[in-house]
Amino acid sequence: MKIIERAKAPTPKFFKWLRTIGLGLAAVGGAILTAPIALPTLLTSLGGYFAVAGGILSGVSQVTVEDKKEKPHEAS
Template sequence: MNTDKKITLVERVKSPTPKFFRKIRTIGLMIGAIGGALLAAPVALPSVVGTIAGYLATIGVVASAVSQTAVRD
C-alpha cells in the first residue's frame, strides 16, 4: 500500500480484505456468537461461565472489527 495516501475508515472498511483476515473475521464472529449465546442463556449459569462468556464476546467483536479494517495492497 502506498503510505503517501491516507485512507479514511469508511474507505478502509469498503476496500477488499485479505483472505487471512476474512478467516479471522469469521472466527471472531463465531466466538462472539458463542459468548453472546452463553450470556443470553435462559438457564442459571455459574458466575465464572458468565465472566468467560463476556470475555469471549469481547474478543470476538474486537477480532472481527480489527480484521475488517485490514486492507490489501
C-alpha cells in the same frame, strides 16, 4: 485512507478467516450471556470475554487491507 474506505476495501484472505473466527466467538459469548438458565459465574465471565474478544477481532480484521504500494527496489 478514511475508515469508511478501509471498511469497504477488499479484505485479505487470512483476515477474512480471522473475522469469521471472531464472529463465531462473539456469537458463542452472546449465547452464553443470554442463556435462559442460571450458569456458574465463571462460565458467564468467559461468555463476556468471548463476546468482547470476538467483537474486537472481527472489527480489526474488517478494516485490514492490503498495502498496494510497491516498495522501491534497493540499488545493487
